[in-house]
Amino acid sequence: MRVLAIESSCDETAAAVVTDGHLIESNIVASQSELHAQYGGIVPEVAARAHLGSIIPVVRQALADAHVEWQDLDVISATRGPGLPSALVVGFGVARSLAFGLGLPFVPVDHIEGHVMANWLTQNDELDVPLLPAVALVVSGGHTELLLVEEGPIFKRLGGTRDDAAGEAFDKVARLLGLSYPGGPEISKFASNAVVRKMHFPRAWLRGTDDFSFSGLKTAVYRTVEESSNPDINEIAWAFQESVVDILSKKAIRAAEREGAQSLLLAGGVAANRRLREVVYERSTIPVHIPLPTLCTDNAAMIAAATRMEMAIAPDKLIDIDPTPYRSRVQKK
16 A cells, blocks of 8 residues: 655655555655744744645655656545644645545544654664554654553553643753754754763653653753853753753653553654663663654654554545544543
């Protein structure tokens, strides 16, 4: 089964062709990072206009790179949410129109589930399939979620952030330090240049829950910068990153142990952070699965992987023309 998937939930316009839910034939991403850097963050309407200009060329490039024609496709899918409404409507509308015009099934996909399903993708048909049940830590600019993934698969929410998402905290701290957008790669780069590495920022453990909070950490960084006449950006970046990584890794591993998970999955843009990957591998006592960095950030291949899953669990609901607002399929545990 060959899927053409489209993703436009935020500031990347993406299209991919994936076979059987795991083999990537093409995966094209048009990033808007430079466009939004001048604003220090994503402007929804600017993102939507950029999607309109990029969506058709990106889809055509995905087909060309996969060496397929329209008649070679079996299914078309797109991200339904969560995300920026003005951005989502572009990819969703184009994908559904293509499906209607070609007479193909159209499958709407949950963006967070897509991130998790990136762990089932491969470019060479060699796949280390994660064992279920698993605990998935989804960390990005808009999401910080802990999910229990059971056979089905069924996604159950264990906890999430009560304020800023981890990626959003990276962006805001980068701005405090005078670094460019997006903040994640910048923080990681400056943190690697730290020498002393003795600065310490607080950790909000929110004991007894699987929730996260990064607002207090962000405030601690702000005060450190304001109270210093010559703040050491490298040391601050290192201490901030260590705090975030410590919280994310320990809470995810504890949840996996408590739930009796057979594997731990990382997903989302922050999962590309080298330090987070290192620490999770070091601390976890169960197998860890993390997508390639290019599959951690928003892309359409992950949406195609989730498409295959959706078709397996709900084959009678392939064409979705319901105009009601997005509702996640992720259940509360």
